[in-house]
Amino acid sequence: MSKKMTMQEAITEAKRCLNCSRPLCRTGCPIENNIPEFVRALSEGNIGTAYETIAERSNLPAICGRVCAHEKQCEAHCILAKKNSAISIGSLEMFIADFAHEYGLNPVPPSTGKRGKVAVIGSGPAGLTVAGDLAKMDFAVTIFEGQPEPGGVLLFGIPEFRLEKDVVRREINILRKLGVEIITNKLIGPDMTVDDLFAQGYDAIFMGTGTALPRTLDIPGQELSGILTATYFLRVVVLADSGKLDKREVLIHDDDDVVVIGAGNVAIDAARTAVRRTTGSVTVLYHKTAKDMSCLPSEYEAALQEGVQFKFLKKPLGYLNKKQMRALTNTRAKASPADETELAGLLVQNIVKDQDGKFVETGGQEIIPCDAVILAVGQRPAARIVSTTKGIQVDDRGFVITKERPYGMTTRAGVFSSGDVVHGPKTVVLAMKESKKVAAGIAQYIDAKKLLAECEE
Ligand SMILES: Cc1cc2nc3c(=O)[nH]c(=O)nc-3n(C[C@H](O)[C@H](O)[C@H](O)COP(=O)(O)OP(=O)(O)OC[C@H]3O[C@@H](n4cnc5c(N)ncnc54)[C@H](O)[C@@H]3O)c2cc1C
Incomplete structure (x- = not known):
């Protein structure tokens, strides 16, 4: 994950570059950013040239500096990665783009619009x-x-x-x-x-x-209130935080227990956002193991540190309303009008990974109480x-x-x-x-x- 650097930190970091004769970092960048050149310019304190070099290949350097999977791409190819001390290319890209913004560097002239x-x-x-x-x-x-x-x-x-x-x-x-x-x-x-x-x-x-269009799960109980998709949830949070929507529209309440289904970056973003909005529990549920998750390891670590819990090898079988929860868990709470319309839990199948590495549904079933489920199971x-x-x-x-x-x-x-x-x-x-x-x-x-x-x- 990229971190904000001071100028001194950025130049010191850039000076660690070994100026390889055959730099591999560039081959690790999908848009072939001229990383060796911008790191060299930065190491010499020439931030204008560093920005011009980045702008030749990228229109979104401050964004890429923050959200690209550098640890899997350019930084993974850095020769120093072998010693576990790859140059922090993402942080340097972010520093250069932020500096260029602060000092109004804008190397590209406007389009004439004449070509078409x-x-x-x-x-x-x-x-x-x-x-x-x-x-x-x-x-x-x-x-x-x-x-x-x-x-x-x-x-x-x-x-x-x-x-x-x-x-x-x-x-x-x-x-x-x-x-x-x-x-x-x-x-x-x-x-x-x-x-x-x-x-x-x-x-x-x-x-x-x-x-x-978000994908959903075709399991019983889909009509209950309290089930939302991750992309919808994240969108309403942005709108509510910018004052364009009433905060009550966010649908995760102060003490809700939340289950997030999925294990990609979208699921982790939804869980890390939910954990900031509820004092209740936030649990990510995934039908395989931690190693099989498609999110970045750094995102998983950050979620754990923030208090997100993970339950692996669990497959959702059905959403449960309050009435069903009472019957299944033998609680004697009073009936209420919302009993059959509000989500109160999730029925899951425990999965076992067998000796051949196959996931088999032989682990029995479990009930997970929750007030909201956020689905992050893909989009189309x-x-x-x-x-x-x-x-x-x-x-x-x-x-x-x-x-x-x-x-x-x-x-x-x-x-x-x-x-x-x-x-x-x-x-x-x-x-x-x-x-x-x-x-x-x-x-x-x-x-x-x-x-x-x-x-x-
Ligand atoms: C929650 C989340 C977190 C992510 N995190 C990361 C990350 O950390 N790093 C990373 O590299 N990737 C991440 N991704 C993936 C990445 O954001 C996408 O791969 C990328 O945004 C795809 O770009 P796009 O331009 O194809 O589509 P989009 O970003 O989806 O943009 C499509 C645009 O088209 C508009 N549009 C659609 N239909 C119409 C229409 N008919 N008329 C007019 N406008 C229309 C939409 O409103 C939207 O603005 C994340 C994705 C999500 C959902």
Whole structure:
């Protein structure tokens, strides 16, 4: 996990770099940031050059510095990782981006907008990357965002204690300075279609619409109140904390006992957010072992330190209301009108890992009392655009199908896509990596289209 550094700490850390002749850190970075160069510039106290170097490959360095899985990527490839003392590349990236903001360093000139006109749908990491890269290539770019504010998961998913919302806003403002126009509260599909956008003269359209629909569990009791999805919970917390929603809408109350189902980063973020809002217990429930969890080990450690409990090898079988809980646990509490509508517990199957490493359901059942369940069991794309546009094919799970040439084009000519809506829920930097390639594909497509039109004239 990255930590904030003073200038002295950052320069001292950068000076530890061994300046390898064949630096492996860069190969560990999905967007091939020129890490050796920015670390060298920083070690010489040249923070302007360090920022310029980062800005060549990334439009979101302050964000990547905070939320990328450095311990699995660049830092894991650092030669010093073998001695357990890898250079803290994430913290250095964060220091350089924050310093550049504080001192108003902005190395890239605004787009002339002369090369063509592109509409970008969605303003998560995918949309922001495509918009930034195309603006740097002199395209005129307009982002259409369905939410009242741009940022996607960066703003409405990842909690404030891991990624400050002001940091997201300021990196988006750098794109505005590049000339990118952002129109919010415009949901493409219901409000306006892809065909409407083409009719407005856009040369190409990019869809970076993410995975808006949360998956749920098909088990008895789903209709009870007190069951919510992690993405909804995290979103209402952001809105409530920024005063845009009544705090009572958050649905986790002061002394609630909360169970979070799942074991990825979304589950851990939901649990760490819940533990900050209740004096009751917060328990993460997972059907495999700690080693099988897909969250970062550092996130797991942080959750444990904050008081989140973990129950492994438990599979949810059903949600229980108060009446069922009374019957199953033999308690004699008085009946109340909410008895059959409110969640009061979870019935789980204990799992055993057998000698062959297989998970088998032979461990008997258990009841876990709880007032709220937060589901973090995956997401899938909404179909707002594909259902209102002819020719954009999706796979059987709803993910958009794209081509290699021009890179990222969908089955509809001129419509491109990348990010979670194409490859499923992954990471910020993977959405950025793919979107950089798609921005290049869009530029090629528009240049070729214009050349052809000129030849025909
Ligand atoms: C809680 C949580 C924590 C995470 N933590 C991390 C982390 O620490 N590190 C990491 O690397 N990754 C993390 N991820 C994953 C990462 O955030 C995603 O992989 C990434 O945001 C995907 O980017 P995207 O641009 O494809 O989609 P999104 O970020 O989902 O953005 C899609 C945007 O499109 C907009 N949109 C959708 N449909 C329309 C429409 N029809 N019209 C207009 N706008 C539309 C949405 O409102 C949204 O703003 C996390 C994800 C979650 C949910």
